Amino acid sequence: MxxxxxxxxxxxxxxxxxxxxxxxxxxxxxxxxxTAEDTIAAMDWEAAAKQNLEWAKNPELPPKTRESYLAAASDYRKRHWAQVLAPKQPPAPKPRxxxxxxxxxxxxxxxxxxxxxxxxxxxxxxxxxxxxxxxxxxxxxxxxxxxxxxxxxxxxxxxxxxxxxxxxxxxxxxxxxxxxxxxxxxxxxxx
Known part of the structure; x- marks a missing residue:
């Protein structure tokens, strides 16, 4: 973070x-x-994937840059689905x-x-x-x-x-x- x-x-x-x-x-x-738990919950991997796909469409960017945006989008999509499909853990108890x-x-x-x-x-x-x-x-x-x-x-x-x-x-x-x-x-x- x-x-x-x-x-x-x-x-x-x-x-x-x-x-x-x-x-x-x-x-x-x-x-x-x-908390670390808040940080993980706040990750919006799907939005990051969509943004990278948009950037990859820019014809003015060099091909290698566009490829890196596509690779990042693919990675973010995988992270999104891993987060969605992960077993839900109960929240950690509030510290005293x-x-x-x-x-x-x-x-x-x-x-x-x-x-x-x-x-x-x-x-x-x-x-x-x-x-x-x-x-x-x-x-x-x-x-x-x-x-x-x-x-x-x-x-x-x-x-x-x-x-x-x-x-x-x-x-x-x-x-x-x-x-x-x-x-x-x-x-x-x-x-």
Missing amino acids: GASGWSYFVPYEADISAALQRLREDVFARGDYA SIDELLDQEGAEGTHSILDIRSISPKAKVGAISPFPPDKLRRFFPSGMPSHAEIEEVYEFGSLEKYVSKRWRGIYIIAYNDGKPDEIFFAGCSGD
Whole structure:
């Protein structure tokens, strides 16, 4: 499936680690994460096959490219029928805790903040770290960005370099009237 990016704003509290753990508990309680079971159920192999057949009809493409689209369509059709004809398994029981969920998902992860367990002063796997102060001033000259400013810079893709390394993330304090108001968490996880 590949990794997924995620972002959240939460109310500010001075203890960033406590805010992170509270967010993780909230995300878990809402079920706002992906499981390997969800990923398999979401595969629409028939649609992928049809799309590849359409691409294979394009006379402007080189013959080898068209052949590769036909081969992919055939493969996707086989996968579709294997999925349709496979014996239906009962859904896995809902995990009772974040740790149980993470054990269940293994290397696939949850594609959410649940994959991040701690705060670290420097970027490291499995942790959120503060956005570097020199970079903060580059994107937010005041050094005290608002929710809207952070959101705009994030949505524009300017923070991509800092939030796209798998299994880690950053946090930025958002300000309102010169006072800390929210914490922005963003990162990337899952496989």
